[in-house]
Amino acid sequence: QVQLVESGGGVVQPGRSLRLSCAASGFTFSSYGMHWVRQAPGKGLEWVAVIWYDGSNKYYADSVKGRFTISRDNSKNTLYLQMNSLRAEDTAVYYCARDGLLWGQGTLVTVSS
């Protein structure tokens, strides 16, 4: 069925790196731009990054620019978020989203020593 499944979350120390994945199925992944959105515990939604359907354009929120990199592998129907120099304030549930209609279930990233 049409779905997005995130993975790769976990507990990581400040300053370290983590890579999230989002596996897409049930639709033509290579035809859609894809987003990462995060939600800190008890807080609102925060857009993180977007990548064009073909990877030609990428945009980032100011809070992650220079530290996070969004990428995709259309041959594997997979979206990625490489997160470097992690900070405590990056602790959140990270969602991948196709358009507003399709979201994953989220993966929790906890940055703590």
Add this chain to the structure above:
Amino acid sequence: SYELTQPPSVSVSPGQTARITCSGDALPKQYAYWYQQKPGQAPVLVIYKDSERPSGIPERFSGSSSGTTVTLTISGVQAEDEADYYCQSADSSGTYPWVFGGGTKLTVL
């Protein structure tokens, strides 16, 4: 950076009409989208392109736009509508394709 402003909370009794506003300078030029989020769940799109309703969303959900403010209206509120609601749009330059409002907690009394 661009901001969308929502009231933190709205409370209504069952059967009444709830209205949640969202303000932003680029809203006259950019579409607005509304999401419902219940605890522990991913957001669900309830309104897109200011006033369109996705398939499967009850007719009691509607959206409107006027100048720099968009409004989500829930007519005949039901207990199951209690949730957080977020507006989402884009800035006028395209630098920030998705911007979320701070969210509004709808309480059904």
